Structure formats: structure tokens, C-alpha cells
Amino acid sequence: MVDFRALSAVAVLFALVAAGPVHAADCPGNPNAIGTSRTLYIDSIEHIRLGMMQYPESLPLADHEVVLTFDDGPLPPHTGHVLQTLASECVKATFFLIGRMAKTYPEWVRKVHEAGHTIGTHSQNHPLRFNHMTTEQIDQEVEGGITSVAAALGDRNEIAPFFRIPGLLRSDTVEHYLASKSLMAWSADFPADDWRRISSKEIAARALRRIEARGRGMLLLHDIKPATAVALPIILHELKKRGYHIVHVVPASAEHPKTVTRIADWASRKHKAPSSTVAWPLPSLTIETLLAEPTLPVPDPQNLGLDLAGMSQRPASSWPPVATVPSDVANARAPTLPVPELKTFGIGRNAVPIFAVSVQKRYAVGRSASHHRVATRAPQQSGKVATSHHRRRATPRPVANAGTPHVHVARKPPGAP
DSSP states (O other): OOHHHHHHHHHHHHHHTTSSSSSSSOOOTTTOOOOOOEEEEOOTTTHHHHHHHTSBBBBOOTTTEEEEEEEEETTHHHHHHHHHHHHHHHHHEEEOOOOOHHHHHHHHHHHHTTTEEEEEEOSSSTTGGGGGGOHHHHHHHHHHHHHHHHHHHTTTTGGGGGOOOGGOOOOOHHHHHHHHHHHHHEEOOOOTTSSSSSSSSHHHHHHHHEEEEEESEEEETTTHHHHHHHHHHHHHHHHHHOOOOOEEEOOSSSSSOOOOOGGGGGGSSSOOOOSSSSSSSSOOOOOHHHOOOOOOOOOOOHHTOOOOOTGGGSOTTTTSSSOOOOHHHHHHOOOOOOOGGGGGOOOOOOOOOOEEEEEESSOOOOSSSSGEEEOOOOOOOOOOEEEEEEHHHHHHEEEETSOEEEOOOOOOOTTTT
């Protein structure tokens, strides 16, 4: 009896192999590059919304396949550093460009295109209110962004019909508009939180941890962030080490028909119902802050995630540039605090805690607490005070400045340690 399910799986595998090389590309000058394993051609009309963070469908990727996406660019020099790393690893990615950034840096739009990456759009001004905008406002932002990127490229047809909503702030109005324009809404399967104030080392750690949790998917990064440019080589190196492959996504065309897939291949493994809000902090970036004069913090190798121990082994021409730190600083031990004791607070060895206070008249307390007269109220006797005496009653000695409220510290009792 013929197993039609097995034949179907073989047919899909054959189609994936035919779409491009399954192994890493032969990367000139870098035999250890991860490369791009294959190209996935998709129809933006058949599958209009992608990304398991928000939608029931995602890209039809096999196990250990990853798609890289970058938002908010271009912004030199950081976009240039990202392009340099991708070229050195022979990796192709998808860039979602902002219209105003494209108008400001049109030459960098062309550099992204000339490097063979897919270009989608990310609105004209990146407003973080898409989920509250009217159809007319959405049209101005979406169409404006496409027009600006097309002007930089000189050809609107070079733009993929892929759109990522700023802040992932989806709404029914936005999604219906995009579908009416045959634009595919791209969410993501996992972010690396690189818009937050975290080091490049932490960006790489979060990206790899989330990729490993699902085993496949599209990663959301930002090419405008310097820490992301530093983290990208780490991410690619670790993905290669762990047996992952990079997939390049391109819109299907007459020259490149869509890749044959099954409906089940597009299903998200962990889908949550769409929501008008997202479950992570929104980036505080706006187009104004991106184009403003940058204010850089004081350089700190730890913030950049640099490997201080391996700095001397890296070539001078490699990216990222390596900072130099004195060995006594790099190898310094964490500071420790002393165990609290009396001398820590400036109190002498012969001092004992305060235990006598006189408001009307100040007295020096006797040598032993056991010699003091102790007053207690007798039970069942109102208005009387019963006193108990020890063998010898201490005689109070008046002290100068009598009548001044004062707290006096007794001398050390005999025999005290």
C-alpha cells in the first residue's frame, strides 16, 4: 500500500532543494561562513499576515532555519556595519525601511539593494499610533513610505510587497488596508529586544535563547542600533555552530514562481489571539530622534559586550573595533565591604550601649548594673511603687550641667570582655 503522506513529504523536500542550495554558500574569503542555505519565494496574496507573535501563520521554515529581518533604517554608519557583516558571512536578509530615512540617506537604500537583500517598508515617519489611525492616515504613512523608498531606488518594482507595522501596533483597520493593497503584514516570531538599553552580548543571548526555544523562525532586529551591529557577528557565529541555516525570503514572480509548500507548513506552533497591544516595552525611538545629532555615552567595553580576554588575539582590521583596557582594571576583583563592628562607627573598645537617661538631672551610672535600684509597680496596688533593693545601693553622683537632658554612656562593667 502506498503511503501518500510520505510521498507528499518527499515532494515538499524536493521542492525546497530545487529552490536553492541547501548547504551554506561558498563564501569568498570566509570558509567558515554560515551562508544562505536557500531562497524562499512566497505569494503575498495567499498569505497576508505572518509572525507567531501576533498571527496564526508564519513563514514555512524547516527545523533549524532562520530568517533575519532589520527595521528602521537606513542609518549610517550602523547600517553599513550590518551590511559588512552580512556580506562577510554571505547572508541575505530582509530590510524594512522608513520613508524619511530613505529620503535622508538614499545612497544607503541603494547599497542595501545592490547587496541583494530584500527591501520592504516600515511607513514614512514610524508613528507609534498605527492602531488608532484612520484609513486616510494609514494610507499617507504606508504609501508615503513606499514612494520615498522607490524614489531612492528609482524603481517601485524593486520594493517587495512586505510591510511591518511600526511598533507592531496592529488593528483591524490597518490589516484590512494592507490586504486591500496586496501588502503582506510582517510581524515576527521573536525579537532580540535590541531597542532597549542592553549590551550587544545580551542582545545575542536573547536572540539565540528564543531561536532555540522554537527551533526556527524570523528574528526581528534593528540595523540603526550600534549594539546590534556588534551582536550580529556573534549571533551568526553561534547559529552556524549550533547547526542552523539562514533562509532568504523573496516575493514570487514570473521569473521565480512561488516555492511549493503545504498549508500546515505555515501554521504557527505557538499562536496567541491578535491584540491591539503588544506584550513587550515599545521602543522609544521616533524619526526625529533618529535624524537628530547623536549624543553618545562614555565608551565602556562591557556595555558593548566585548571580550576583554580575547582582545589581543583579534586582527586590527576586524569589526567591531577593539577597545584597550589596562590589565589591572580588566582583572580587578569585585569590591568587598568589612564586617560591621563598633570600631567601624568610631566607637571605642571600652564603650557599652546606652541604657540610662535622666531628663531632670544628669547622673553618671554606677559601675555595675546589678547595683542599681530597680523600681517596679506592685500588682493590685494603685498609686504605690514597691521597691526592691540589692545588697548595696549605688549612690548617684551629680554631674556638671545638671538639669540638662543628656544621654550618658556607662563605663565598661568589671569582667566584661
